Structures are given as structure tokens and as C-alpha cells.
Amino acid sequence: MWYLMSLCNEVVCFQSDAWDDYFIVNFFSGQLVKLQNMHQVVSESLYELGCEVGCCPVSGQFKVLFLFRDDTNKTMAKIQTLGNGEWRSVGNAPVSVLYEDNCFLNGSSHWRGDNCVWSFHFGKEEFSQIPLPDDIISAAHKKKKQLNAFGTCLCLGIFDSCLCLSGFIGSVSVGVHIWVMKEYGVKESWVKQIAVVNDNIWSVPVVQLDKGKLLVTYGHGLYLYDPRTKLSKRVKLERNEPDCCFSTVVASGDAKFLRF
Numbered sequence: 001m002w003y004l005m006s007l008c009n010e011v012v013c014f015q016s017d018a019w020d021d022y023f024i025v026n027f028f029s030g031q032l033v034k035l036q037n038m039h040q041v042v043s044e045s046l047y048e049l050g051c052e053v054g055c056c057p058v059s060g061q062f063k064v065l066f067l068f069r070d071d072t073n074k075t076m077a078k079i080q081t082l083g084n085g086e087w088r089s090v091g092n093a094p095v096s097v098l099y100e101d102n103c104f105l106n107g108s109s110h111w112r113g114d115n116c117v118w119s120f121h122f123g124k125e126e127f128s129q130i131p132l133p134d135d136i137i138s139a140a141h142k143k144k145k146q147l148n149a150f151g152t153c154l155c156l157g158i159f160d161s162c163l164c165l166s167g168f169i170g171s172v173s174v175g176v177h178i179w180v181m182k183e184y185g186v187k188e189s190w191v192k193q194i195a196v197v198n199d200n201i202w203s204v205p206v207v208q209l210d211k212g213k214l215l216v217t218y219g220h221g222l223y224l225y226d227p228r229t230k231l232s233k234r235v236k237l238e239r240n241e242p243d244c245c246f247s248t249v250v251a252s253g254d255a256k257f258l259r260f
Contacts, residue, residue, distance in 0.1 A: 005051045008104040011062055013053040022051055024064065024082060035064060036085035041078055046071050050098040054122035057107035063122050065109065067093050079125060090125050094118055101156045105163055106184050112156050117163070130163070133179045133190035160208055 001017040010028040015021070020042055022035040042048075045068035052065040062082045070076050077093040080086060095111050095118050102111045108119040110130070115137070117130040136154070154167035163181040183189035207215050214225045215235070222235040 006053050006102060006104075006109070008053045008055055008062070008109075011053055011055070013051050013064065015051065022064070024053060024062070033082060035080065037080075037087060040087050041066050041068065044068070044070055044076070046073070049075065049093075049095075052102065052109045052120070054104055054109050054120070055107065056123040058123050065090075065120055065122075067095065067098065077120075077127075088125075090127075094127050094129070099156070103156055103158050103163075105158055105161075110156060110163065112154060117156065117165075130181070130185055131187040133165070133187075133192070135192065136165070136167075136179070 003015045003017075005013040005015050005022070007013070010026060012025050012027065014023045014025060016023065020038050022038060024033045024035065025031070047069040049067040049069065052067070053062060054065065055062050063079055064082065065077060065079050066087070067075060067077050075093040075096050077090045078087045079090050080088070095113060099112050102109055104110070107123050108121045108128075110117055110119045112118075113129065116132055118127060119130060120127050154165050157164050157166065159178065159180055163184065165179045166176055178193055179190050180193045181190050209215060209224075212227055214227065216223050216225050216232070223232045224235055225232040
């Protein structure tokens with residue numbers, strides 16, 4: 001059994017059911033590499049939070065960030081540049097929970113935090129925070145809820161090459177709102193761009209198509225949503241050929257590389 005941990009472009013991090021084995025797969029080149037010296041991290045880990053793969057925007061090198069809690073219950077972070085096998089400490093990590101909607105943009109991985117979006121830059125190897133839109137914060141305060149509780153109603157993603165948040169404020173029947181950060185890292189650039197009203201269906205945007213239509217996800221399905229008519233239609237995927245063949249290319253587990 002394999003578990004998807006994170007992805008960055010065409011590169012994906014999997015964990016095997018052996019738990020201590022992590023593999024990085026480049027679907028473009030067909031390379032597969034096992035993370036080296038995992039025992040150095042596991043021996044310090046009381047509880048493993050997650051593993052993130054990312055790419056340095058300057059060098060083009062892929063790296064893996066490993067987050068875990070130590071025996072003092074502090075969240076720690078270590079990083080390895082693929083190919084050298086060395087784990088380096090980047091100190092305490094500000095996140096305590098990793099949601100499944102983490103995403104990679106502008107050289108950084110992003111996660112929802114208690115009252116912000118946390119990011120980790122794979123070039124600078126530093127954590128930083130991105131503020132949430134004001135109306136999300138004010139709505140949480142009106143309901144007298146902590147943002148970490150309210151944050152479970154939000155989903156983080158990438159929309160039109162921008163960081164975006166989708167979720168509902170107040171009643172679910174009002175619909176799903178989509179905020180887009182037009183200028184990366186600038187709080188004032190958050191724009192509530194779209195409201196998806198679709199029979200209470202929780203929708204996460206993927207891309208905007210011609211005539212303003214949206215390709216959105218719900219569960220494991222894809223839907224085409226028209227904001228003008230507020231109607232959606234499920235997208236059916238069909239194979240043009242009756243027989244499809246897939247091949248797997250596996251490289252040596254101790255392969256050395258700089259640009260994965």
C-alpha cells in the first residue's frame with residue numbers, strides 16, 4: 001500500500017506501508033528515489049506530521065521537508081536536498097496540523113494555520129505567514145469562533161496561478177465563496193472573486209475556462225459550473241482507445257542527482 005504525502009509539479013512523495021520508507025517519484029522522467037537516512041529523523045520523532053516535496057526556484061533542486069513532533073511535543077522540521085542524503089535542521093515549525101489541501105506555489109509549500117496561511121520557501125528554507133482576508137477574520141470573530149475551528153470550513157488551493165481560499169461564511173446555503181490573492185504575499189490583494197451557489201455542493205476551483213465557466217472539484221468528481229446560471233454539470237472522462245498500456249520506469253534506489 002502506498003500513501004500520497006505531497007506533490008510539487010510532476011514530482012510526488014509517497015509513503016509505503018512500512019511507514020519508515022518514503023519515495024520520491026518524478027512522473028515526467030520516470031525516476032524513483034528512496035529517501036535516504038530516514039532513521040536519523042525517525043529516531044527523534046515521537047509523532048510524524050508529514051513530508052513535503054518542493055523545488056528551489058533558483059537552483060532547480062528538489063528538496064524534502066519532514067515535519068514531526070519530538071519527545072517534548074514541539075513541532076520540528078528537517079530538510080534534505082535530494083541526492084545528498086543529509087538531513088539539516090530548520091528549527092521549530094509553526095504548524096501543528098497539516099491539512100490535506102496543502103499546495104505549492106512560488107517556490108513555497110503552503111498550509112492553513114490557525115489564523116493565517118503558513119508557507120515554507122524551499123530556497124531560503126524559512127517559514128513565513130500569509131494573512132487571511134479581512135472578511136474571513138471578521139466573520140470568525142462575529143461568530144465568536146477561533147480561526148482554527150472556522151478554518152475547517154476553508155480549503156486552500158491554486159486558482160489561475162494565484163493562491164486561493166474557498167469556503168463558506170455563515171450558512172452553507174449561502175454558497176461557497178472564493179478568495180484569490182492577486183499579488184502573492186500582499187494581504188490587500190485578496191479579492192472575493194466568485195461565489196458558487198450550487199445546491200449546497202462544496203466546490204473547490206481548479207481553473208477558469210471560457211465564458212467565465214469554472215472547473216471545480218467535489219469529492220472525487222469534476223464539475224463544470226456556470227456562475228451566470230448557477231448550474232453545474234459533471235464532467236465525464238472517456239478513453240478514446242479501448243486498450244491503454246502503462247509502463248513504470250524505476251531507477252536505482254541510491255540514484256544520485258542534482259536536478260531531479
